[in-house]
Amino acid sequence: MIPLNDYTFIYFIGIGGIGMSGLARLLAKQGYQVFGYDRQPSAMVLQLRKEGITIHCEDRLAAIPEVICHHPNQTLVIYTPAIPMDSPILNYFKATGYKLQSRAEVLGLISRPFTTIAVAGTHGKTTTSAMIAHILYQSGIPMIGFVGGIMEQYDTNLLHNSSLDGVKLMVIEADEFNQSFLHLKPTFTIVTAADADHPETYATPAAMEANFIKFIQHNQKRLLIQNRVADQLKIWEHYTKPFLTYGLSSGGIVASKVTMRSHQTVFDYLGYGIHISNVVLPMSGWYNIENALAAITICLELGITAAQIHSAIGSFPGIKRRFSVVCNHPSYLLIDDYAHHPVEISALLDSVKKIYPNSTITAIFQPHLFSRTKAFYKAFATSLSLADQVFILPIYPAREAPMPGITAQLIFDELTCTRKALVTMDGLLTQLAASPIREHQIILTIGAGDIGASVSAIAAALEGALCFALQNG
Template identity: 40%
Template structure:
């Protein structure tokens, strides 16, 4: 790895991937500071570690110690707008300025690197794999795209011989990695604001596959148009989950490998999509050489990732689940999971669409997925990095939903919508700031009794 300067400044430090990298460099003894648009739990946790974070884009807010281009590396996320003043300053003053993915590529280059790619399932799969390796005392660092319930962090830091990373297809970031083992969980069309066509997205995954080290192994979900070691649920893949049953709300299953069958794995996360994520993490671990008894014990202790089918309230009267799902296929997956866990219950879903472009590109698929719920409430579209697109609104999406029990609501109406509903199962879905609203709703429901 190239020599990393003693000071590192992050632009967009509050992002889940950026903050994991920031935590890593703090642990390694570097001076770390950064900018983000708004305060959050993540920025507060970084400040608790001694990281200087500011929230106004002004060169005057950059700490003096970070204004020496010879001793400071600048890391930024592609979500930062091109007219950002601090980013422009660093670029014009001779600083080394790298994307987060480029730095991640440098950090993982000299380790045995596991990379998890796919349009869905990256964060859960990465956190399962990181947990499995950590539990069996592998010398591992895992950079997670969510907060692990086991570690209450988006970073697992237990040595640097092995690294586990999410290989993010957004902005083709994953092409900076050269992993030893990689998997592709899914290749559904997404990020069409970046790729234009689904075929270009597929090409980028093929390009990623070609980045494997010469003796590397590629694992792909059965049915994807890329060759590799296959995995799937109850099919004829190289690695297959079979003899699946539900006991006390948990999956119990066996894993057929190319050479044998490994019995009696227990996994607590609901949904076939999560079972698939667990299977590929197990397959990569088996190929790496970890014995079944250690893997079974480790998987049974896995608790999940925050905002991935997270139970906020679980009582006889009310079940409230919050999830990050923001793509039609992800909504279908959580719908399958909630129906499997609660087959005789009716479900209210509160959904916040994420990005105008994604809403436009997949409007019919969103409508079809949301129509499967018994009651639907839509919030306004969360813009993130985008400006509004004419005629692309939540009202427009609502009209497409085939459900008599649907409406558009504001954030201030969430609590009353839940109180007025007769549904016992409540779900909040989306990748914007609905996670913050979910926490508010949890408090309001608990206070109301």
């Protein structure tokens, strides 16, 4: 049973976020009356409405449902730290005595009764947690999985295969933003990466690393950490229990006999006396092999057999906007990816270049957050310059107000590739429609903002360009 029995009504401020929506879905399934606000009627908001959740998109007091206003003592308000502090709705609830908790606090509370697998990391946590949730689901283990992306096939970010009262295991993405993961005390902990990020939360990389160490020290049973990260954090100085390490070719768990194609990767799992041959992962990307190594290891720790894991990994459906092939045309390939950090972009482009060594690569990038752009604009330019052509869109602000002098121009000016352009989305579509499609061209849409919502328009522009070329060839 979800331990929020004092409440009848749950009101979410920022319900359309990927983490908030998963929690809202769970509480609605548990029988609470769930309501919420989000600033725009996104695809997620529209889907939640179809599932019976009442949501408004106006940040004004008159829009709050009457039942919430009339029952302050029976209402729990859950907010995301992405909500501006001057939000009229947020400040109304603060001023009128409602119980307010952050999503991280509620998730920490909810997870306490369960055996919890928490996946942390500045990259890789969504795919890794999705793989674990999928393996558990396919193996028939009663579980709940909170995933920070929409899983293909399931078309949801909340996965469960049992009545909630029968659930024993919970998979959670442990988010380092705003120190959210410090509210968790997981049974099993995975750390995939700890590269410098979130400058709005951590003043220095050392501050972020210190928080990762705090999070690791909350672990109750088994720690699994990427091998380079273990060295980076000097984990042996801060964690006295035995722990496991993994990596592509270094650590206690590695991959061997790797074969990578455009649509799948095959490898052998080798780790601590266990050998699983010919693991077929239906997705590409060297980083996804590491994610799979972590998911396989934790599932073995949970007692799932190698045969069950082999079968489940082979049917992993992937996650929307994670190396998602949108168009596979003989002349070009359009791939959409959520990468929004220089390290992620480098890993993406490096994988694409290795899989398609004879192709030209066009990267369309939308920077995410002013603070991240300010901190990493040179690194973004270095990563993106691995492509043959780069289009840079304006910064997606998300939760931030503009910063003087911080624009996409900073990244553009540092790019070393010769074919580059600073564009709006309308300008991009116009250029794509007017540009000839180069044979064996790979087009990548990259970023964590609303670029994902424009991928269909980009695909249409590319198709239009190809049709025009054929008609005038």
